Amino acid sequence: MRAFHITSFESPPKIVECPVPTPGPGQIRLRIHACGLNFADLLMMTGRYQDTPALPFTLGMEVAGTVDAIGPDTEAPAVGTRVAVFGGHGGLAEYGCFDAAxxxxxxxxxDDVSAAAFQIAYGTSHVALDHKARLQPGETLLVLGAAGGVGLTAVEIGKLMGARVIACARGADKLSVAKAAGADHLIDAKTDDIRETCRALGGVDVIYDPVGGDQFTAAFRACRPEARILSIGFASGEVPQIPANHLLVKNISVMGLYWGGYLAFRPEVVTGSLATLLDWHRAGRITPHVSHTYSLDQASDALALLRARKSTGKVVVTVS
Structure with missing residues (x-):
């Protein structure tokens, strides 16, 4: 089979030929149809992600495919069943073995492309806004990076939960995507003053931040008393330094959210969230936005597009 493999953090990944894996106990093997890309894949390529596996490994965190084989002593969906799996890595390949659970x-x-784009983006935003921040109807939600993979789902879910949503993104094209997802107010991160715009709108109750850096600092200064800040990631490359005395004065809470981490210590949070999200999808209340699809042979181009921040929503690699 073919796989997009990385053998060194100093060298780019490449397509290699390798044996089709055999599922062990507790595993299923998938014939992979599509793999969703994430900012974490870029970090993993250089060994900077918190869950980077030991070298060598195949990139690709989330997949959609068909169950092709089941390991011994394993309860799993039947062979031939279409499933999505968050495996953490191994998705940019024709076959992969993953935890059946x-x-x-x-x-x-x-469809497979939507399924490959679904779990991390929607799961992160739903767990963050519902389980962590307890977003309430009528509250004001500010979403930074609002046209990105997770940011766009935060706009969509925040609106579904009854919030007034302020979307912040770079440029008119990206803001138009956030507007279509339900944003009530738009901030252009290239030209607008985030702090002053949010203050003019009465301040914010919840901040959803996958960006970090200067945008975090500006948004922080627009918080209402008892605001909740969700730290999702640092696409800017800069981890914010938080002035604890300001947290105290305004009774602000800052919460970290690593969606995949819940699988290790509270998996029911993830499974319950995904059940809700799938119900919403069946009812037509949420619709995955995929701006670009690439073939496996074009995986390097897909990652370059993600790195350049030229995509909106998700980028998906189709395998078969």
Missing amino acids: RAVVLPDAM
Whole structure:
């Protein structure tokens, strides 16, 4: 089979030929149809992600595919069942073995590209806004990086939860995508003053931040008392330094959110969230936005597009 493999953090990954893996106990093997890309894949390529596996390994965190084989002593969906799996890596390949407990059976109405784009982006935003921040109807939600993979789903879910949503992104094209997802107010990160714009709108109750850096600092200064800040990631490359005395004065809470981490200590948070999200998808209340699809042979180009921040929503690599 072919796989997009990385053997050194100093060298770019490349397509290699390798044996089709055999599933062990507790595993299923998938014939992979599509793999969703994430900013974490870029970090993993250089060994900077918190869950980077030992070299060598195949990139690709989340996949959609068909169960092709089941390991011994394993309860799993039957061979031939279409599923999505968050495997952490191994998705940019024609076949992969994954933990059977992570397999989510897909509804017939969800195509493979949408399924590969679904779990991390929607799961992160739903767990963050519902489980962590307890976003309430009528509150004001500010989403930074609002046209990106997770940011766009935060706009969509925040609106579904009854919030007034302020979307912040770079440029008119990206802001138009956030507007279509339900944003009530738009901030151009290239030209607008985030702090002053949010203050003019009455301040914010919840900040969803996958960006970090200067945008975090500006948004922080627009918080209302008892605001909640969700630290999702640092796409800017700069980890914010938080003035604890300001947290105290305004009774602000800052919360970290690593969606995949819940699988290790509270998997029911993830499974319950995904069940809700799949119900919403069946009802037509959420629709994955995929701006670009590439073939496996074009995986390097797909990652370059993600690195250049030229995509909106998700980028997906189709395998078969």
